[in-house]
Amino acid sequence: MNPWRNIWTIAKRELGAYFTSPVAYVFIVIFLLLCGFFTFFVGGFFERGEASLGQPFFDWHPWFYLFLVPAVGMRLWADERRVGTLELLLTMPVTPWQAIFGKFLASWLFLGLALLFTFPVVLTANYLGHPDNGVIFAAYVGSWLMAGAYLAISCITSAITRSQVVSFILSLVVCLFLILAGYPPVINFLEQFASGGWVDMITSFSVMTHFGGFQKGVLDSRDILFFLSVIGFSLFTTSVILRTYRAG
Amino acid sequence: MIKVENLTKFFGAKHAVDGVSFAVERGEVLGFLGPNGAGKSTTMRMITGFILPTGGTVTVGGFDMQEQPIPAKRLIGYLPENAPAYTDMTVHGFLSFAAEIRGLQGEARKKAVAHVVETCFLGSVLHQSVDTLSKGYRHRTCFAQSIIHDPDILVLDEPTDGLDPNQKHEIRTLIRNMGQKKAIIFSTHILEEVDAACTRAIIIDRGKIVANGTPAELRQKSEFAGAVTLRVKGVASSAVSAKLYQVPLVKRVSVVDDRDGHVTVRVFPKGSANGELARAIGEAAHGWQIELLQSEEGRLDDVFRSITMPDTAKEVAQ
């Protein structure tokens, strides 16, 4: 049977689950409030006198996602294990890979939807001036890819445990590492101890480094590849964890 | 249709399933019995491909569960223990999902859902969230999921757990009827179900098969099989015993009950002298006021207990 049909069936179920529980609405509202607050008040969008979204808006995304994406991803497998539906899912005629990808895809689409709801920010910028919408588009793409990378990491931590709380904390820690590895104050700190080569290697693991290019409007294939490989690697790890779990 | 060979499972050092082999053909309903923790659920989880065995093979409809899991799983309908279901869906949504993932679409899917809703009496809760269902209804919902694609093979882990007596009866009848065209394995702690629905039963204890046969064959293993129970009124129990020991066929007489002038004894035959014994006792009891005279067929729970209890007793002693 067509693997995409299985993936889509699972993704559809998962998406439905988001919207029948309050999670989806709470998430979207908080995300939009945060975006609005940080862009217009903390980020000083109006004071800048320029209609660029680079700093006041997108700069915050790695930090928003740090809390919000683990909250979306924590239930993915942990809940499935706790309730016992994992046993149903994995005895259906679907491969574990289809199940993993289907569930990931649903959450990723959901995050994309939340991101699309920030369109009033773009409209405001366009109303006030003439931003480069190409740059904004690239930054959106980068932001969504970054959310996908966080989410895939949450998949791993969610598969490790049947407790959502543990899953949340673990993925927050890992994602924090991915941010801090490229955070300027941390880089400065590292440079005092390590040679340039080491610092470069560490920063190359950071989402900040790779998201920076998108924010400048550059769709660099290496940055895209970075996020996609984090996703691919994390989903692969998830499948290994699930297999270990099934091996008892 | 299901062939299990030398199936073994270790959880760490714990030997949960120890070299289990059996086969189930189309038209058979296999009852899976055993005390708590015997390894029934673990065996079923390996048959359905959820848990990976430590050793041995499972072949389902000719497909090896490890080598070709997808075609194998397609043939199976599975009701896991505790009947898990997605709590964030309605019953209808859940069944539609189950049908869709089994490859049913459009009209076929609608029909399949409508059919199981009718078979499992889910009409009244169709649009209720699985979250708020009572235990029995959740169980029925998960059972409905297992038969939605009309599978050739059914694996049911305690399918009547938590159901009311009427529903238990319905489900047993359903299992027996479906068993004529399918291969079914189901586990249970209710021994009457074995008589009501099974063509064959396996008793498993501490990971090993300790008995395998038709319900009648298993009953034969009972120490009471072939014994005769007699109740008389107005005779002393010593007199009853003394008289019965004179009957040549009698090996042993045990007094089961002696109250208010009613004496109940169980008489065990030498060898197997089934019908003969009852007639001989009837003759010996001539002149007494007989209230009951009955040949015992042997009861499954006696067999179950005698097969699985000695081990447990040993375990306690250790």
Ligand SMILES: Nc1ncnc2c1ncn2[C@@H]1O[C@H](COP(=O)(O)OP(=O)(O)OP(=O)(O)O)[C@@H](O)[C@H]1O
């Ligand atoms: N995931 C697991 N990890 C460790 N041990 C396990 C696991 N699953 C089952 N066991 C152990 O394996 C043994 C068999 O368990 P199983 O659930 O198969 O028993 P069962 O026959 O279904 O019992 P019941 O009648 O209570 O349902 C038990 O001792 C149980 O503790």
Ligand SMILES: [Mg+2]
């Ligand atoms: Mg069990």
